[in-house]
Amino acid sequence: MVKLHIKHGDESQFLYETTTNTPIDNLTNQIALIYNGRLKVHRICNEMSMLAKHGVTLPVNMQGLTDEQITDLKLKDEYADTCIPMDGYVEEEDGTGRRNGRAPTEKMRSILERTIQEAKDKISKKLVQADQCVTCDQVNEALQQLKGAVMIVYPMGLPPYDPVELEFKNQEELEGTQDSLDVIPEPDMSLWFSGKEMQRGKLLSDFVGKNEKTKVIVKTQKKGNSAPARERVVSEEEQKQMMAYYYRKQQELKKLEENEDHSYMDSEWADSSALKRSFQGLNDIKWKPR
Known part of the structure; x- marks a missing residue:
């Protein structure tokens, strides 16, 4: 099996194991699923951290407003009394005004925080140093772990506009955010090896040879962008x-x-x-x- 050290720019992402007779089309698809899946896990983890600290997200038309403004405008959060954490909640005001301030209790919060760390460890960049590969199954397992933890703490579910809920339903809205710049859709992804683009329609062996016991660096790039920088002679x-x-x-x-x-x-x-x-x-x- 060939080990591919996947990088984006100069930053290591993960290791992926495959064979030299793998078509570049299939390889690009798998790399894109893992690459974007890891980004999705981290986005969910970040939002779940805020969920554990400050409760569910407020409706868009109420975010950033003070209590007085909400009263004056006669706005109401329809999910405030239904989306209550299991075991009750504690008041933890959100300084950004995005969440309702009804945070889970310490017991429920620990479930979310522990699951967040476990999910991050499952797809961590540190696995590269440990010479451990990442698979699509691992990414899916991390997503299922996160979803399960949210269901334990919020068995009634989250508001349909909550970022965590949108991520689970693959309805996240990233346009105009920094996250949108990091995501590379599979049709727009190109793989590069040794300063050359690995063109679709060919096999991996056309670029790295037929030696199955090898490890090479492959870089991801958006189509249309300039070629990624070559690797340094020394790190x-x-x-x-x-x-x-x-x-x-x-x-x-x-x-x-x-x-x-x-x-x-x-x-x-x-x-x-x-x-x-x-x-x-x-x-x-x-x-x-x-």
């Missing part, structure tokens, strides 16, 4: 270590030069003319003043 960490090593060597040489003792030049063995005088019989000549 940033290796470069830092090299610079630190040569700096230490430079300091050691400098210290030796400062403390260098030249007294050995007065020694007999350091006299370059000693051998010549020995052959000429001049070593024992002593000078006497007149």
Whole structure:
């Protein structure tokens, strides 16, 4: 099996295992599912963290308004009394005005927070360092874990406009957000290896060879964008270590030069003319003043 180290720009994303006879079309589809799935997991985790802290999202027309403004405008949250966390709630005001401030109790909050961490660990970038691959099944498992935790805390469900609910239903609205810039739809994704685009209609072996016991770096890119930058000859960490090593060597040489003792030049063995005088019989000549 070939291991592909998937990167976006210079940032590692995940490892993916496949075979050299895999069509690039199929490979791109799988990579896109995992790549975008990981982004989706992180989006849900971020919103669930806010859900655990400040309760469900307010209707759009009530977000950012003060209690007085809501009263004056005669607005009402239809889900305020129905979407109540299991085991009750505690008042935790949301400074951004997006959520209703009815947060789950500590017991229910711990369920959400623990599940969030487990889901993140399942698709973490740290798996690259551990040489562990990520699959579509792992991404789906992480999503199901998150959904299950929300159902435990909110068995009646969340408001239909809550970001977490929209994500679970694949109805999230990302247009105009930073998240929309990160997502690469499968038809718009291209894979690059060794500075060349891996064109659809070909096999992986057409680009990386037929050796199944190999590991290569593949970069994702949006179609139409310029080619991703080539990999550095040495990594940033290796470069830092090299610079630190040569700096230490430079300091050691400098210290030796400062403390260098030249007294050995007065020694007999350091006299370059000693051998010549020995052959000429001049070593024992002593000078006497007149």
